[in-house]
Amino acid sequence: MDKYDPAKIEAKWQQIWKEQDSFRVPNPAEPGKTDPSRKSYVLEMLPYPSGTLHMGHVKNYSMGDVIARFRARNGFTVFHPMGYDAFGLPAENAAIKTGAHPAELTRINTGNINQQLHRLGVSIDWSREISTCDAEYYKWTQYFFLKFFERGIAYRKEAPVNWCPSCATVLANEQVIQGECERCGATVEPRSLTQWFFRITGYAERLLADINLLDSWPERVITMQRNWIGRSEGAEVVFRVAGLDIDIPVFTTRPDTLFGATFFLLAPEHELVETLVDGTEYENPVRDYVTAARLKPAADRAAAGRGKTGEFTGRFAINPVNGESIPIYVSDYVLMEYGTGAIMAVPAHDQRDFEFARKFGIEVRVVVSGDGAGAGDGPAMAAAFTEDGVMVNSGRFDGMPNRDAGRAITEWLGVEHLGRAAVSYRLRDWLISRQRYWGAPIPVIYCDRCGAVPVPEADLPVLLPEVGDYAPKGKSPIAANEEFVNTTCPSCGGPGRRETDTMDTFVDSSWYFLRYTDPHNDLAPFDKAVAGYWMPVDQYIGGVEHAILHLMYARFFTKVLFDMKLVNFREPFRNLFTQGMIYYKGAKMSKSKGNVVNPDEHVERYGADTLRLYVLFMGPPELDVEWQDQGIEGAFRFLGRVWRLVGEIIEKTEAGESGAAAMAPVAGPVVSGEAVGLMRKTHQTITRVTADIGERFHFNTAISAVMELVNQAYLIKDGLFSSEDGRLALRFTAETIVQLLDPFCPHISAELWERLGHEELWQHPWPQADAVYLEEETYELVVQVNGKVRDRLQMAAAASKDELVAAARASGKAGRYTEGKQVIKEIVVPGRLVNIVVK
RNA sequence: GCGGGUGUGGCGGAAUGGUAGACGCGCCAGCCUUAGGAGCUGGUAGGGUUAUCCCUGUGGAGGUUCAAGUCCUCUCGCCCGCACCA
Numbered sequence: 001m002d003k004y005d006p007a008k009i010e011a012k013w014q015q016i017w018k019e020q021d022s023f024r025v026p027n028p029a030e031p032g033k034t035d036p037s038r039k040s041y042v043l044e045m046l047p048y049p050s051g052t053l054h055m056g057h058v059k060n061y062s063m064g065d066v067i068a069r070f071r072a073r074n075g076f077t078v079f080h081p082m083g084y085d086a087f088g089l090p091a092e093n094a095a096i097k098t099g100a101h102p103a104e105l106t107r108i109n110t111g112n113i114n115q116q117l118h119r120l121g122v123s124i125d126w127s128r129e130i131s132t133c134d135a136e137y138y139k140w141t142q143y144f145f146l147k148f149f150e151r152g153i154a155y156r157k158e159a160p161v162n163w164c165p166s167c168a169t170v171l172a173n174e175q176v177i178q179g180e181c182e183r184c185g186a187t188v189e190p191r192s193l194t195q196w197f198f199r200i201t202g203y204a205e206r207l208l209a210d211i212n213l214l215d216s217w218p219e220r221v222i223t224m225q226r227n228w229i230g231r232s233e234g235a236e237v238v239f240r241v242a243g244l245d246i247d248i249p250v251f252t253t254r255p256d257t258l259f260g261a262t263f264f265l266l267a268p269e270h271e272l273v274e275t276l277v278d279g280t281e282y283e284n285p286v287r288d289y290v291t292a293a294r295l296k297p298a299a300d301r302a303a304a305g306r307g308k309t310g311e312f313t314g315r316f317a318i319n320p321v322n323g324e325s326i327p328i329y330v331s332d333y334v335l336m337e338y339g340t341g342a343i344m345a346v347p348a349h350d351q352r353d354f355e356f357a358r359k360f361g362i363e364v365r366v367v368v369s370g371d372g373a374g375a376g377d378g379p380a381m382a383a384a385f386t387e388d389g390v391m392v393n394s395g396r397f398d399g400m401p402n403r404d405a406g407r408a409i410t411e412w413l414g415v416e417h418l419g420r421a422a423v424s425y426r427l428r429d430w431l432i433s434r435q436r437y438w439g440a441p442i443p444v445i446y447c448d449r450c451g452a453v454p455v456p457e458a459d460l461p462v463l464l465p466e467v468g469d470y471a472p473k474g475k476s477p478i479a480a481n482e483e484f485v486n487t488t489c490p491s492c493g494g495p496g497r498r499e500t501d502t503m504d505t506f507v508d509s510s511w512y513f514l515r516y517t518d519p520h521n522d523l524a525p526f527d528k529a530v531a532g533y534w535m536p537v538d539q540y541i542g543g544v545e546h547a548i549l550h551l552m553y554a555r556f557f558t559k560v561l562f563d564m565k566l567v568n569f570r571e572p573f574r575n576l577f578t579q580g581m582i583y584y585k586g587a588k589m590s591k592s593k594g595n596v597v598n599p600d601e602h603v604e605r606y607g608a609d610t611l612r613l614y615v616l617f618m619g620p621p622e623l624d625v626e627w628q629d630q631g632i633e634g635a636f637r638f639l640g641r642v643w644r645l646v647g648e649i650i651e652k653t654e655a656g657e658s659g660a661a662a663m664a665p666v667a668g669p670v671v672s673g674e675a676v677g678l679m680r681k682t683h684q685t686i687t688r689v690t691a692d693i694g695e696r697f698h699f700n701t702a703i704s705a706v707m708e709l710v711n712q713a714y715l716i717k718d719g720l721f722s723s724e725d726g727r728l729a730l731r732f733t734a735e736t737i738v739q740l741l742d743p744f745c746p747h748i749s750a751e752l753w754e755r756l757g758h759e760e761l762w763q764h765p766w767p768q769a770d771a772v773y774l775e776e777e778t779y780e781l782v783v784q785v786n787g788k789v790r791d792r793l794q795m796a797a798a799a800s801k802d803e804l805v806a807a808a809r810a811s812g813k814a815g816r817y818t819e820g821k822q823v824i825k826e827i828v829v830p831g832r833l834v835n836i837v838v839k
Numbered sequence: 840g841c842g843g844g845u846g847u848g849g850c851g852g853a854a855u856g857g858u859a860g861a862c863g864c865g866c867c868a869g870c871c872u873u874a875g876g877a878g879c880u881g882g883u884a885g886g887g888u889u890a891u892c893c894c895u896g897u898g899g900a901g902g903u904u905c906a907a908g909u910c911c912u913c914u915c916g917c918c919c920g921c922a923c924c925a
Contacts, residue, residue, distance in 0.1 A: 178922095220843050220919075227842065227921050234925085252925060265925090302923065333923045343925050351840095352923050426924055547920080617863070619852060623844095624918080628851065633876095634863050644878085701853070704862035711862090714879080782858050787906045789858055813892095827905050832857055837905050 001647030001755075004640050006607025009751040014118055016750075022762060023123040025079055027518070031533035040076040041534050042068040043513055043573075045542030045550070046083045049109035050090040053116045055582045055589060055615070055627065056543060058599045062612040062744075063579060063621055063699070064541050065122045069743040070693050072123070073766040079534050080123055081516035083130035084110045087138075088505045089167060089183060092438035096470045102438045106133055116600065120608045121746050123762065128519045132508035137515065138440035139461035140525035141508055144557075145443055146454050153199045153560055154432075156452055160269055160336060161195055161431060162188040162298065168472035169435040170195060172504060173428050174228075174549045179299020182549075187297050196442060196501065197429040200556045204229050204425040206570075207555055216575040218622070221547040228548050230426025235410045237344065237419035239264060239317040241276065242325050248272060248317065251339030251424045254349065255413070256406035259394035260367035261344040262357065264317040264328045265310070268293035269336035273313070276328065282314035286330055293332040301332055308333060308356040319344070320418040321409065322395065331356065339424050347384065354384040367393045368402045430553065432504045437470050437477040439502030447489035447496045456490050462498070476500040509550055510557035513537055513572060525566075532568050540573040547578065577697060580624040582615070589627075597627050609745035610636045616699040616744060638707060639748055642737060645713055646752045649734040653727040674716045675729040676773075682733045683773035685709040689740045690766070699744070706740050709733065731756075739767050782833035783808045785817040801828045808834035 017023065028034035044064035047057055068080040086106045095102040110131060117124065130137055148154035162171045166186035170193060175182040200207075208229050211222055234253035241248065248266075252258075266273055268290040277286045289311040293301065300306075310331035317328050326344075333352055334343055347357035347364045357364050364378035368389040391397045397405045413419030433442060441462045443455035455462055465484035467477045478484060479500040489496035511525070517534045518526035542550075551573070558572040581588060584595045602611045614635035619625040685705050692702035713733050720726025735756055742749035742761055753761040776797055781804060783791040791813040795804065805826050808814060814836065821838035828834050 218843095223843050224920055230921085230924065232924075250925080254925080306923085308923085331923095333925095335924065338924045345925085350925070352925080355923090424924080426921090544919080617851090623852095625851070628864065630864055631851070638863085640878090700851095701862080704853075707862055780858080784857085784906075787857090787904095792858070825905065827857090829857060833906090835857080835905055 001644070001651065004643035004748070006609060006639075006747070007604075010119070010121065010608055010747040013747045013750045014121055017121075017123075018118070021127070023078075023080065024125050024127050025077060027530050028533055031527075031529040034533060036533050038076055039079060039534060040068075040071045040539070041079040041537045042071065042539050043081070043516075043537045043541070045540070045546065046085050046509065046512060047113055048085045048088060048090070049106060049113050050088075051109060052112050053599060055597050055599055056579075058120065058611060059579055059582060059615045059621070060541060060543070061117065061120060061122050062615055063577070063697075064539075065120075065612075065746075066616065066693060066699060066743040067539055067541075067697075068123050069746065069762060070766070072762065073742070073764060074694070075765070078123075079516075080125055081128040081130075081519075082117065082122075082124045082126070083128075083512055083516065084113070084132065085505065085509050085512070086110060086131045086133035087439045087502075087508055089436065089438070092436060092470055095438070102470065103133065106131075119603055120612065123746070128516050130512060130515055130519050132440075132505070132512060133438070135461045135463060136522065137512075138464075138508065140515070141440045141503065141511070142443040142455075142460050142462060143457065143525060144511065144561075145503065145507075146457060146460075147564060148198060148560065149444075149454050151560070151564070153202070154196060155199060156194060156196050158192060158194040159197075160190055160294075161193050163191040163193075164188050167436070168474060170431055170433065172431045172506070174430075174552070176298070179297060179302065187299060190294060190296070190298055192294075195431050196433040196444075196499075197431055198507075198556070200430045200552075201425060201427055203556050203559050204231070204427045205423075206559055207427075207552065210555070210559070210570055213571045214574065214576070217573075218544075218576065218578050221544065221551065221576060221578060224547045225552060228427060228552065232424045232426075234422060234424065235406075235413060235419050236340070236422040237320060237413060239320065239342075239344065241328070242316040242318055244276075244315070246272065246275070248342050249340045249419075250342045250344050251422060252344060253424075254346065254406065255409045255419075256391065256397075256402040257346040257349045257367055258319065258321045258344065258409055259397070260346040260348050260365045261319050261326060262347060262363045262365055263326050263345045263353075263360075265331045265334045265343050265345050265356075266313070266328065267334040267336040267341040268330055268332050270330075270334075270341045272342075273330055276313045276315045280314050282312065286311045286313055289330055296332070308352070308359055310356060310360065312360075317344075320413065320416070327362070329356075329360070337428055338426065348378055348381065349384055349386055351384040351386065354381070365393060367391060430504075430556070432507055433501035434504055435474065435476045435501055436472055437464075437467060437502065439505060440464070440508065441478065442499045442501050442503055444499040445487055445489055445496040446499065447492060447494055449494055450489055450491040452499075453489055453491045453496070459490070464502075476502060478502070506549060506553050510553045511561070513554070514561075514567070528566060528568070535567065536569050536571060537573045537575075539575050539577065541577045541579065543581070544578040551576070577622070579621050580619075582618075582627050583624055584627040586626070602632060606632060606636045607639075607747070609748045610639055613639065613703065613744050617703045619700055621697055621699055638710070639745065641714070642710055642741065643748065643752070645710060645717070646734045646738060646756070648717070649730050650755055652721050653731045675720055675723065675725040678713065678716060678720070678729045678733055680773045680776065681709055681712050682729075682736050683769040685740065686736060686767050686769040687774065690769070693743065702740075703744060706737060709737060713737075736767055739764065779831060781807065783811050783814045784833055784835040785814050786837055787835060788817075790814040790817055797831075799830075801830060804828055804830065804834050808836060 042064055044060050068078045072078040091102040091106045094105050145154055162176045164171055164181040164186050166184045167181060176188050179187060181188055208231055232253050234251060235255040236249050236251050238247045238249050273290060277283045310329040313328045315328045316325040318325055345353040347353040348366045349368055364381055366378050369392045370385060370389045388402055391400045391402055391405045410421050441464055443462045445453050445455060447453055465478060465481045467481050470477050485498050487496050487498055514526050514531050517531045554572055561567045562570050584597050587593055587595055589596045614632040617635060688705040689702045692698040717730060720730050738749050738752045750761050778794050778796055781793045781795040782789055791811040793807055805828060818836055818838050824837045824839055826836050
């Protein structure tokens with residue numbers, strides 16, 4: 001046979017798949033009445049077209065394709081679409097540098113990626129391709145904004161926000177990592193701006209509770225989401241400012257420590273700070289403190305271990321449980337965004353409050369005692385006591401276990417109308433406005449008379465206008481386009497000005513999986529029945545870096561759409577698989593580090609099949625792995641071995657001696673026992689590969705199982721060609737190898753399958769293992785003495801327990817260790833081992 | 840600090856509580872070849888003996904069990920997430 005030439009056969013099959021539109025899946029004519037039980041929606045996170053695909057994408061799409069092709073061949077109608085997350089800063093920044101239009105750059109990049117995906121041979125239904133920067137798509141993103149606005153989920157408020165000076169835009173909390181911009185790493189600055197938000201906090205409880213509806217998500221992703229939502233149970237307690245008619249509520253998770261509150265704190269941003277100090281001698285120092293705190297970068301302010309600072313306001317708060325007056329301070333360790341922006345401080349039982357109290361000489365009063373006796377040791381404490389104990393110094397609650405007291409105090413507060421049980425979340429509302437160009441314009445018009453007025457649905461899309469200069473100047477470049485900005489108010493017809501901010505690109509990607517189901521619908525974002533047929537996504541695959549951002553937003557979006565009755569499911573992604581990253585030279589691949597492995601070069605050199613095979617063979621798909629330059633050589637060698645093996649079998653056997661015949665048990669005289677052995681190995685391999693792909697996603701072990709089979713075939717093939725049974729077994733083995741390899745390496749498999757005399761491998765049913773061949777006649781019995789292996793014996797599969805014991809006892813090798821000893825017992829595991837326990 | 844994950848040859852990694860190191864890379868040897876950075880075959884955890892066999896070994900220390908990489912307790916290292924969240 002000719003030499004293995006991946007470039008030639010890959011081009012050939014990609015052309016055939018393209019011409020035949022092989023992976024196209026039409027929507028059912030009557031989706032509501034069509035049985036969706038055999039559909040499988042396989043989805044990989046859509047790529048951001050910043051340039052070309054990198055190795056992480058190759059892994060992602062290779063995995064998705066293995067699952068898609070495997071399921072297709074197992075009788076599922078596989079829905080496997082693709083698109084581009086095309087709005088975003090990289091294209092815009094490149095545009096600023098080169099002067100090209102971001103749309104043009106995006107068009108070029110998506111074209112490149114489309115070509116790369118074709119060259120990988122991924123089984124995508126390209127008729128459903130979408131790009132989030134197309135007006136036909138973002139029209140519906142804007143539509144959802146309007147619907148969210150109608151429901152009060154989209155709203156505008158002035159708030160302290162995160163400003164990235166490098167990206168020149170505000171960021172959502174999720175996009176700030178340790179005080180730095182998630183995208184560019186610049187230190188974010190606090191600013192107070194009026195911005196658009198999505199009220200995701202209203203869904204905090206459901207985002208948490210509905211985790212139970214997910215079938216299979218990685219534990220760490222679930223944990224990260226739980227942590228991010230950060231639900232805390234406690235109480236809201238109202239403190240009154242002495243001498244003023246002002247009530248300030250605080251949130252606490254420790255209502256049991258209320259009697260230990262010896263001071264009170266406000267966040268610098270708290271709206272009442274000014275009221276409390278206005279016109280008093282404390283006015284100036286407090287104002288100075290507040291100003292300094294507002295300017296401090298969030299990262300500095302949050303730095304743990306930094307000494308506590310604060311400023312006394314001259315005011316006192318009255319503790320509702322005992323009527324005590326406690327001093328009110330302003331301190332920057334109190335966060336305006338969490339709880340109510342004010343806290344009661346209990347230094348004896350909170351380390352932060354303790355540090356503040358020590359610095360400012362405030363009383364530390366123990367109200368929960370560890371040993372039940374040691375009350376009043378506050379002045380001697382070296383640190384706060386944060387464990388559970390028994391109540392002291394707390395009036396009628398003394399002597400109670402503190403957790404019980406917490407509940408009792410909360411209840412009492414409720415009765416007295418001084419507080420109530422409350423739940424607080426760490427999750428904040430999603431800030432979606434961006435002061436940048438390359439995004440979907442927020443469809444709102446401002447009118448002096450009517451305020452913020454939504455653009456009427458009929459006027460969508462609000463097209464992104466042309467601008468002369470993309471460089472951000474603290475506000476969106478769109479603001480410079482007077483023609484765009486100046487319009488009429490849809491409500492009163494008077495002069496209006498358009499909103500010039502665009503939406504966070506995470507809004508675009510929060511619903512793209514729905515658009516795939518009905519991508520050309522121009523009357524609605526999607527048809528409910530059609531979406532209901534394909535959704536939810538049965539298997540979602542992507543990087544763990546989206547564990548919070550994208551996955552939380554998409555879950556939120558789906559829940560809002562559920563409430564709007566646009567979808568009939570609560571969770572979009574039933575199963576999630578997060579792949580590990582590929583490292584190179586000990587680090588994450590990145591252009592700045594210069595350690596990037598370019599997929600195109602490897603496709604060129606070895607072919608897509610080899611690259612796909614290697615990225616999945618490298619290790620368990622969920623773990624981070626290190627790219628090894630020589631590793632891919634091994635994958636290429638293996639495919640060469642397969643090519644030559646199958647080629648030789650094609651040449652030396654007849655097509656008539658093929659799979660169908662081999663599916664029946666080997667009948668008649670078995671010329672060579674090895675023919676049966678090969679049939680057994682082949683069927684065992686079917687079992688292993690099927691389980692490894694279908695149930696465990698252990699692609700690396702599935703591949704190694706095929707490698708074993710190939711190795712086995714090589715060892716015994718020469719002895720088998722001479723007999724009829726041998727040729728039959730070899731032909732069947734060759735066909736099986738090709739079929740099992742198909743999800744990983746579809747091109748070489750399709751080619752060899754054709755040469756074996758068949759058609760359309762991607763539609764051919766997945767091979768089934770035949771139990772007749774799985775049963776071994778003999779096996780190796782391990783003989784242990786006191787748990788140590790001493791001998792291995794060939795035993796008949798049917799041997800009884802007694803026979804196994806007898807054989808084990810008769811073993812000379814094992815006998816050396818049992819001689820002269822007393823046999824206490826014998827453990828028999830049929831099919832595996834006998835363990836003789838002696839003393 | 841809290842939460843999650845992970846630790847096995849020179850390397851990537853296999854092992855429903857039942858033969859530790861499958862498979863691949865690398866390395867060594869043989870065959871084939873005018874040649875080989877091709878192909879085929881064999882070997883390759885460490886230590887001691889080599890006809891063979893023995894001992895030790897899955898980060899460390901205990902424990903459960905006839906039997907532990909696997910289960911339990913403690914502990915150490917690394918990775919990820921959150922972190923002044925009241």
